[in-house]
Amino acid sequence: MNQTSAIDHVLEHNVGYSRTFTGADLSAPPLRKLLVIACMDARINIQTALGLNYGDAHILRNAGGTVTDDVLRSAIVSTNALSTREIMVINHTGCGMMACTDHGLHEQLNEKYGPTNHTPLDFYAFTELNRHVMDQVARLRSHPWIPQDTTIRGFTYDVTTGQLHEVECG
Ligand SMILES: [Zn+2]
Structure with missing residues (x-):
């Protein structure tokens, strides 16, 4: 890869993308009434892997595909205000x-930046894996503001095959 900035690269791409853009009439509630919570890992092309087009689903990604407080916040909005089922x-x-x-990461960061007074972050x-x-499914299912149904x-x-496997979550 050359030294061109990644942001400059995507901006250049976007010029062409916007010329042929066809999503102007999409509604905000996702067409498939689906919310996907996944890891941010760059190897997962989530929309392609799931056959989703724009307008189809809400997609929330973070390190680990973890149901953090902020993911819960968005899931509550998605299911209550934007029709996700x-x-x-x-x-x-x-x-x-x-x-x-978590301990190792805190140690590394303390070494790099010195001790801080910031509230320790959960990573x-x-x-x-299973x-x-x-645990993430249980956290969603037990939240009183996510509709029971x-x-x-x-x-x-699997990042080596592109295959999804369902985990039995009770
Ligand atoms: Zn990951």
């Missing part, structure tokens, strides 16, 4: 959040 949680093999620990590192999926299912994604 189904939620998929997708975690994946080879996740970077399995290769570290939600984890060790067992267990992590189950929302379908919430958990999956793992």
